[in-house]
Amino acid sequence: xxxGWFLCPYIRDDGPLxxxxxxxxxxxxxxxxxxxxGAWSETEVxxxxxxxxxxASDTTLATIASAVGFVRVLAKxxxxxxxxxxxxVQRTAITNKLLVMGYEQTEINAAMGNTLALWRAKTFGDLLxxxxxxxxxxxxDAQTDTILLDGDAQxxxxxxxxxxxxx
Numbered sequence: 001x002x003x004g005w006f007l008c009p010y011i012r013d014d015g016p017l018x019x020x021x022x023x024x025x026x027x028x029x030x031x032x033x034x035x036x037x038g039a040w041s042e043t044e045v046x047x048x049x050x051x052x053x054x055x056a057s058d059t060t061l062a063t064i065a066s067a068v069g070f071v072r073v074l075a076k077x078x079x080x081x082x083x084x085x086x087x088x089v090q091r092t093a094i095t096n097k098l099l100v101m102g103y104e105q106t107e108i109n110a111a112m113g114n115t116l117a118l119w120r121a122k123t124f125g126d127l128l129x130x131x132x133x134x135x136x137x138x139x140x141d142a143q144t145d146t147i148l149l150d151g152d153a154q155x156x157x158x159x160x161x162x163x164x165x166x167x
Contacts, residue, residue: 001038003077003166004061005128006052007097008070010044012147020140022147024050025069032060041165043157044135047101048149051131051159053166071097079125079163091119098131107133125159132156 006026013023024042033040038056045051051073054061065072074083074090098108111130112119137151 001036001055002058002061004054004056004064005073005076005124006054006064006070007045007049007073007101007131008052008064008067010048010050020145020147022048022138024052026050026052026054026064028067029054029056029060029064032056032063036060039166041162043132043159043162045101045131045133045156046103046135049101051128051156051162053162055166073128073131074124076124079123079128079159081124082120083122083124083127084120086116086120088116091116094127102136103130103133128159132159132162 008025010022011025013021015021026040026042030040033054033056036057038054038060040052040054040056042050042052054064056064061072064070073094074086095105095108099105108130112122112127133156134153135156136149137154138147138149139151140146141148
């Protein structure tokens with residue numbers, strides 16, 4: 001079994017009572033992950049995105065990584081892993097994804113630094129903790145039949161909690 005950390009979207013899921021809601025899109029793979037004897041856990045972050053840790057076979061992780069809207073967050077597994085081998089291309093891709101999700105360049109720089117050398121001095125856990133700094137409270141808009149993420153900023157579930165749940 002292997003470990004992978006992913007960013008994936010939330011999808012509309014109107015529950016059994018027809019109440020508008022959302023669910024982490026990783027749920028699409030729950031049966032496959034369970035079939036591997038694996039597990040997954042998530043925390044909601046900015047941008048209608050979940051940060052998800054998955055334990056599954058390499059084949060399942062590759063399938064998830066190739067799914068539309070799913071992004072594997074580097075090939076790291078442990079929070080203590082160094083980012084010393086991070087490339088400029090990876091740093092740019094991560095930064096661009098975070099900006100699209102709603103993070104500000106100033107907060108990215110404050111957490112990770114503004115040079116590749118400073119990023120390389122950080123850990124994978126530092127990066128994931130930045131991603132899990134906040135989320136927006138969702139609300140249902142009956143007039144447009146949509147779920148909006150324009151509410152107050154809320155604290156995310158800590159990365160350490162997600163990490164500890166999938167070993």
